[in-house]
Amino acid sequence: MKKSFGSFHTKRLNKSPQISDQTSEMKESTKQDGEIDNSKKLSLDLNTNLANIKQRFAKCSDLVFREFSIFQTQKAVLIFIDGLNDSNQLELHLLKQLMSTENILLRGSSLKKLLEQFVTVAQTTEVQTIEELLEHVLSGEAVLLADGETSAIALSVKKWDHRSVEEPLSEAVIRGPRDGFTESIRTNTALLRRRIRTENLKMESMKIGRVTKTDVIIAFIDGIVTDSVVTEIKSRLERIDIDGVLESGYIEELIEDNPFSPFPQFQNTERPDVVAANLLEGKVAIFVDGTPFVLITPITLYGLLQASEDYYERALISTMLRWIRFIFFLIALLLPSLYIAITTYHQEMLPTNLLLSVASARESSPFPAFVEALIMEITFEALREAGVRLPRPVGSAISIVGALVIGQAAVQAGIVSAPMVIVVSITGIASFTIPRFNLGISVRMLRFPIMIMAGILGLFGIVIGLLIILIHLSKLRSLGVPYLSPMAPLTFENLKDVLVRAPHWALGLRPRVFGYQNPQRIAPGLRPRPGKK
Known part of the structure; x- marks a missing residue:
């Protein structure tokens, strides 16, 4: 059988020269003959x-x-x-x-x-x-x-106070399950077992952290996942030598392929249905005790732009929402840069009436478009951060009222122009459409260097910035899986669930890039045909 993990180029790292206290104690407590x-x-x-x-x-x-x-x-x-x-x-x-x-x-x-x-x-x-x-x-x-x-x-008489199972606030859905993971690792594994009722669902546990000795569980479906993926994850986890692990983010930073990439190489989720769906595709989940966020690997860029609700609504509706997400993903990344480049270097690209309107609005502004955008973007990010850190009843009101008051006051004072406020507002709304927070914050961070490139070289700077990002994405791997797959490298049979969401009866094969031990997931011939059995 052809292995789907042929692109697995990740080099296994050597064992740490420092042996953890846990390992040394085990070696001291056992002889070579096992006694x-x-x-x-x-x-x-x-x-x-x-x-x-x-x-x-x-x-x-x-x-x-x-x-x-x-x-x-x-x-x-x-x-x-x-x-x-x-x-x-x-x-x-x-x-x-x-x-x-x-x-x-x-x-x-x-x-x-x-x-x-x-x-x-x-x-x-x-x-x-x-x-x-x-x-x-x-x-x-x-x-x-x-x-x-x-x-x-x-x-075993364990029992301690823990949060009850509730709907996760970070991944709310209109249609779909309402339960979410908690800080108890056994509650989380039970929620997964409730959905995948097969003996092939394997959960291998280990302890990481010399002081905390945190329980970590690797979950996968035997017969679907590629063996090399599980072996590589175990190898990376076993070489971790750290005092303590308090959240799954510790694990993520210690085992990712490229630690300096702005793009996430692990998906984190609080939803049991998301974990179950990814395991059925041949991926692996990593549970960490003390946190509701479960890591999923390997992932792709297109997977991070998909929401769990895409598979609960009808295919045409999900495809439309997915395209809206793609468009606003690009808007969140490029809109302020395009405004800077066009108003500074390429005014001829605007229609005459629009150009006159923008010029009259910017007439009283003392700053160039780049400085305006920088001021507004930094202010918007500060308001967003303040809204997150303040108490929940106050935070949302502060962020919304603050944005309106500061934007209106800045326009009336002549510090920034009204079109810039509109551009920044649309950009902020666009960033909220990205379903995964770790991808959304990466886009927000990349927005600033592209704005600098646009302020220096105009549209040429934007093109150079995009080329750098595309080259980086084409080289990036998530546990050895190409980040842009199945678009690059191109796999035609997996395009049914990338730019569009084909009906469930058409998604007969699992994604080849994740695992192909058991490719068939839906029996053929299930397309609804009225009047036929």
Whole structure:
């Protein structure tokens, strides 16, 4: 079978010379033959184990040691962190059962057998070393230690306060699901499992961060995704050596192909339906605990200009909206530069009546068009940032009223001309039509160097700036996938979902560039034909 990842030119980076503390601890705690180092094993003496643990957790007031007796004679202790556990499960399913007098019948049995007979917690794990015990406790589990036992039992009783599932504010839709990811990684994976109910949905977990030990999960559909994509993602994640990961943006910056590109090479989303749709195309999702934003890779420029609602509305409507998005994408990038170039160097391109109108409006302005545009664009960006950072009820009012008041006052004071205010306003509206925030902010940033080129060389400067951007985009890769595919390189069979959105019954094949292990996603012959079965 022909592999679709033939354009995979990304070089695998060498391993970091610095070995993380987590890796070094694992190497120290295991011998070459796989046996556990005796110096790291739990002791038969409960007091020795408790002394080691309390020394490691010195000055940790939230760590709880609940001492009790099992079999009425054997000392035991339950170790957990207050606030990360379900207190009802601890009391009813653990302590009540373990301290019951019925346990006397099992006197002389191992702790593991006692748990099998009496404890009703769903998940238990045997722990043999201090390091494993610390990891389970810090993950929110309760660990049971008993005197005379060389192993402990970690019991999954995790529970902490988290935000409920709500509609994501950054990706609102008129038609579509209303649920969104939260800061809990298990809630997020459950939302994905709810949509993709197959055993081929794989979720491989790892911990990243020497201090935070953040849970990271790689999700993909086995049999659809290309194996080389998953291998490359694992390789890039495993080489990360950092103190902590607090958000998926940390991961994105550490594993992207070109760190100096203004264009995003990962898509981030709060919507489970978006993640599910991308996994069905052969992509990979990266979940990070503590953030609702899930990373999707590889991506293309055209994918970032598509909204999830494109696939919930009818094909003709979605195609029209997609073209509006493309047009306003170019307006957001080029409109101020075109105004600067034409009014400064190429006045002959304007009709006479329009030229006279613009000239009369700019007559009282003391600044050239480039300075006017720069003042208004910087002011508009400042108002937008202020609207985001202020409290929500105040922010929207400040940004709208501020733009109107400042624009009107600037025109009346003769600082800027009225056409410039109109140009900047249309440009701002156009930037809001870009469905992905990370792409929209890239366009806003690129607008300024193109304005400088237009102010120096006119339309020739704009053409040079566009050529530089196109050359960069043609060289850019997202995990080895060409950023402009399927337009460059051209793949005819995938053009049905780029400039237009073909009906679902016509989208029979998955995009070749992402994965072609299982190309057929829709059975042929599903076009509606009234009167025919």
